[in-house]
Amino acid sequence: MPVPAHRAAFGARVRELRTERGWSQEGFAHRAELDRTYVSGIERGTRNPTLDIIYRLAQALGVPAADLLTR
């Protein structure tokens, strides 16, 4: 099943912000209190995170949640 464009864009944005901070997926997952494989799935667009998870990711990255949906 192809990855919907908005999930791919969301995942790319999360990856962009994570790598800008020099964090590994493991380090970022720990900060966001999520499983590393879940973060990997989000970045690949294979996961469909909820509003709560979106805010948790944004908080861990130190950005407004809207910033993760700007693509």
Place this chain on the structure above:
Amino acid sequence: MPVPAHRAAFGARVRELRTERGWSQEGFAHRAELDRTYVSGIERGTRNPTLDIIYRLAQALGVPAADLLTR
């Protein structure tokens, strides 16, 4: 259980945009191809919508998805 602030803000933003357009919950739910009770739960902050649903709501409202998370 109290409604988390980010869910209350999201729900209020969806309601604001819906009522600006003069749409009932029923009318909006039909446009977004969602159940009316689900839209009602989103607006009250009792639902935790996924990324896919957030994009579907935004598309039905004719706004960028990030616009639903600006509060």
